[in-house]
Amino acid sequence: METxxxxxxxxxxxxxxxxxxxxGLFSGRGFNIDSLSVAKTADPHVSVVTMVTFCxxxxxxxxxxxxxxxxxxxxxxxxxxxxxxxxELALVKVHAKTDKRAxxxxxxxxxxxxxxxxxxxxxxVEVSGDSGKLNAFVELMKPMGIIEIASTGTIxxxxxxxx
Amino acid sequence: xxxxxxxxxxxxxxxxGVNTIFGYPGGATIDIHDEILKHDDLRHVLVxxxxxxxxxxxxxxxxxxxxxxxxxxSGPGATNAVTGLASAHCDSIPIVVFTGQVPTGLIGNDxxxxxxxxxxxxxxxxxxxxxxxxxxxxxxxxxxxxxxxxGRPGPVLVDLxxxxxxxxxxxxxxxxxKMHTYKPNYKPNKKQMTRAxxxxxxxxxxxxxxxxxxxxxxxxxxxxxxxxxxxxxxxASLMGLGAFPGSDPNWLGMLGMHGTYRANMSIGHxxxxxxxxxxxxxxxxxxxxxxxxxxxxIQIDIDPTSIHKNVEVDCPIVGDCKMALADIAxxxxxxxxxxxxxxxxxxxxxxxxxxxxTPLKYEQSFDTIKPQYVVKKLHDITQGKAxxxxxxxxxxxxxxxxxxxxxxxxxxxxxxxxxxxxxxxAAIGAKAAAPDKTVVCVAGDxxxxxxxxxxxxxxxxxxxxxIVILNNRYLGMVRQWQELFYDKVYADTNMEAQPDFVKLAxxxxxxxxxxxxxxxxxxxxETGLNTPGTVIMEFIVEREESVYPMxxxxxxxxxxxxx
Ligand SMILES: Cc1ncc(C[n+]2csc(CCOP(=O)(O)OP(=O)(O)O)c2C)c(N)n1
Ligand SMILES: [Mg+2]
Numbered sequence: 001m002e003t004x005x006x007x008x009x010x011x012x013x014x015x016x017x018x019x020x021x022x023x024g025l026f027s028g029r030g031f032n033i034d035s036l037s038v039a040k041t042a043d044p045h046v047s048v049v050t051m052v053t054f055c056x057x058x059x060x061x062x063x064x065x066x067x068x069x070x071x072x073x074x075x076x077x078x079x080x081x082x083x084x085x086x087x088e089l090a091l092v093k094v095h096a097k098t099d100k101r102a103x104x105x106x107x108x109x110x111x112x113x114x115x116x117x118x119x120x121x122x123x124x125v126e127v128s129g130d131s132g133k134l135n136a137f138v139e140l141m142k143p144m145g146i147i148e149i150a151s152t153g154t155i156x157x158x159x160x161x162x163x
Numbered sequence: 164x165x166x167x168x169x170x171x172x173x174x175x176x177x178x179x180g181v182n183t184i185f186g187y188p189g190g191a192t193i194d195i196h197d198e199i200l201k202h203d204d205l206r207h208v209l210v211x212x213x214x215x216x217x218x219x220x221x222x223x224x225x226x227x228x229x230x231x232x233x234x235x236x237s238g239p240g241a242t243n244a245v246t247g248l249a250s251a252h253c254d255s256i257p258i259v260v261f262t263g264q265v266p267t268g269l270i271g272n273d274x275x276x277x278x279x280x281x282x283x284x285x286x287x288x289x290x291x292x293x294x295x296x297x298x299x300x301x302x303x304x305x306x307x308x309x310x311x312x313x314g315r316p317g318p319v320l321v322d323l324x325x326x327x328x329x330x331x332x333x334x335x336x337x338x339x340x341k342m343h344t345y346k347p348n349y350k351p352n353k354k355q356m357t358r359a360x361x362x363x364x365x366x367x368x369x370x371x372x373x374x375x376x377x378x379x380x381x382x383x384x385x386x387x388x389x390x391x392x393x394x395x396x397x398x399a400s401l402m403g404l405g406a407f408p409g410s411d412p413n414w415l416g417m418l419g420m421h422g423t424y425r426a427n428m429s430i431g432h433x434x435x436x437x438x439x440x441x442x443x444x445x446x447x448x449x450x451x452x453x454x455x456x457x458x459x460x461i462q463i464d465i466d467p468t469s470i471h472k473n474v475e476v477d478c479p480i481v482g483d484c485k486m487a488l489a490d491i492a493x494x495x496x497x498x499x500x501x502x503x504x505x506x507x508x509x510x511x512x513x514x515x516x517x518x519x520x521t522p523l524k525y526e527q528s529f530d531t532i533k534p535q536y537v538v539k540k541l542h543d544i545t546q547g548k549a550x551x552x553x554x555x556x557x558x559x560x561x562x563x564x565x566x567x568x569x570x571x572x573x574x575x576x577x578x579x580x581x582x583x584x585x586x587x588x589a590a591i592g593a594k595a596a597a598p599d600k601t602v603v604c605v606a607g608d609x610x611x612x613x614x615x616x617x618x619x620x621x622x623x624x625x626x627x628x629x630i631v632i633l634n635n636r637y638l639g640m641v642r643q644w645q646e647l648f649y650d651k652v653y654a655d656t657n658m659e660a661q662p663d664f665v666k667l668a669x670x671x672x673x674x675x676x677x678x679x680x681x682x683x684x685x686x687x688x689e690t691g692l693n694t695p696g697t698v699i700m701e702f703i704v705e706r707e708e709s710v711y712p713m714x715x716x717x718x719x720x721x722x723x724x725x726x
Contacts, residue, residue, distance in 0.1 A: 013344060017293075021285060028286050058471070065468040071290040071310060074344045 001056035035153030189236020191263025217247020219592030238276030253579025289317030314347025351482030366435035375402030376440015385488035409567030453719035554610030584613030
């Protein structure tokens with residue numbers, strides 16, 4: 001079966017240990033995690049886990065059912081089944097020698113990203129978008145010399161009005 | 164009303180209708196044992212090793228069809244309970260295990276006898292809790308029982324720090340459990356059930372297949388009713404034995420690696436498998452690609468993850484087995500009977516040929532006892548009515564094959580995890596649950612040594628169990644694999660160095676009998692079973708007897724080694 005990219009938005013009880021139940025499920029059953037992000041929601045008792053995984057249709061069905069079976073999981077929403085918006089935010093620290101500064105700034109501009117820190121020989125750039133855009137940006141920065149990258153992993157929401 | 168944590172714990176346990184706790188004390192749990200002592204209507208069975216306590220709770224739960232309870236101390240007490248939890252998890256048995264824990268203020272400090280038991284047992288429990296807030300104690304205990312016993316049952320662990328157990332807490336009996344994240348779905352889908360009946364009517368070579376879920380949901384009656392209405396032959400997994408009477412002419416025997424030839428052939432050639440409460444484990448399916456190539460599959464299960472996991476299912480029915488089978492039987496009763504069993508004779512005749520061709524068999528011998536013969540005689544003498552627990556290995560498979568179980572909850576075995584050392588404590592737990600029943604543990608000489616300390620528990624608590632040791636002086640099942648697949652190199656499976664089991668019985672205050680003469684098997688069993696108290700009957704059996712038929716691991720279930 002063919003491998004696809006899936007984004008799951010998982011609402012969970014905001015309790016200690018819940019994340020390890022989820023990550024333990026993935027490691028124990030050999031499911032892949034490409035990225036994972038955890039955040040608060042409007043409800044203080046509920047957190048949202050956004051997870052990206054690459055697998056086939058059979059495996060994603062098991063993943064969804066197994067997640068659902070965890071006592072602390074409230075809902076499992078497969079965003080890739082419908083229209084959704086996804087974003088990832090990265091901070092990229094890149095060498096910015098005098099002769100490269102203009103070029104970096106031009107690329108930053110094209111990507112609608114921002115320079116958030118300027119040092120004597122480096123910039124930190126904040127860039128957000130889907131993972132394709134972020135990858136493209138990183139590729140362009142590589143020749144300049146990337147010092148460090150921090151990124152959030154994918155977060156996403158369905159486009160429909162309800163949850 | 165103000166109560167201590169320990170008082171609340173015992174109150175909540177009693178509110179569940181539990182009358183027995185299997186446990187072992189330690190510094191972290193003294194307060195709880197102190198409280199138990201004050202309750203005449205609550206029995207505490209003092210075990211000799213915590214693993215035993217959890218297996219006892221497991222068997223108690225199966226026999227009484229409620230939730231079993233074990234209580235162990237922090238650190239090593241808790242880690243000793245892990246195997247028991249993992250076994251109950253694999254077999255979906257409802258138990259709640261309470262572990263002592265160091266006081267909340269010390270958690271995370273590598274305190275004496277502190278382990279992160281919640282972390283350790285996360286993957287081998289249905290759910291677990293660390294109680295940190297005394298005001299939540301009652302509610303958590305109630306939730307623990309609710310989770311253990313509902314939906315697909317399973318073990319739940321509750322970790323109790325010592326300061327919580329000692330705290331004075333405002334107590335109110337909590338109302339009914341309400342959990343927004345956990346609502347098991349029992350009600351099967353009507354449309355799917357109507358489809359199932361259609362598929363059954365259209366089938367020419369159907370087989371019904373029962374698993375542990377039929378037994379757990381108390382659905383044997385409904386399952387058997389459908390088998391009768393439709394005249395469909397029946398097989399079962401190891402965990403499903405007893406769901407359908409072993410004496411019924413339509414009983415095919417067990418399915419899978421050591422299933423009967425006719426059960427495996429019937430499934431292999433079927434055009435419809437009507438499965439209830441099974442998970443299509445690899446021991447049952449063999450090579451998945453070659454599993455029942457022509458069969459459509461109807462599968463009833465309370466747990467959606469069991470469906471489409473290993474086998475593609477044409478008609479999934481998510482819900483309680485008992486409800487679904489009752490509803491399907493009701494739908495069938497509206498049909499003309501002949502429509503429910505079109506052309507059945509041809510199919511049954513074919514199955515009968517398989518049966519005639521290769522029945523379960525072993526060669527009688529005049530000088531050496533065959534282990535199968537011992538199990539067969541045990542069946543005859545107890546009229547198939549005993550509760551039988553097993554250890555793991557050949558002894559387990561021979562019991563499954565030759566003790567033709569008639570009723571559910573009479574065969575108690577560690578199916579999914581296959582824990583050597585399960586059988587003896589399980590027999591003790593079963594006896595605590597059903598004091599009027601004859602409880603027999605069929606054991607191997609290797610396995611019995613894994614928890615033989617529980618002989619003391621049986622004797623001290625007067626929980627009389629009868630232990631039949633099939634002594635081949637080998638780790639027989641492993642030896643069998645070595646014989647078949649490892650050029651007969653019997654590396655580390657020789658068990659000739661072993662205790663004198665008759666003296667062992669004696670040392671614990673039990674009775675021991677040994678028998679090495681085929682002519683005296685019946686007599687020894689009769690004497691042993693009729694001797695009051697806990698009894699070991701040791702049978703010196705053919706050393707290199709193997710369990711047949713057998714599907715080599717990874718093979719198709721229809722490719723069986725017959726002898
Ligand atoms: C705790 C544990 N350790 C190891 C095994 C692997 N194992 C499976 S069957 C078996 C042999 C059991 O020997 P015995 O109890 O003498 O039974 P027999 O097969 O000879 O009837 C072993 C070692 C196991 N199932 N459980
Ligand atoms: Mg043996």
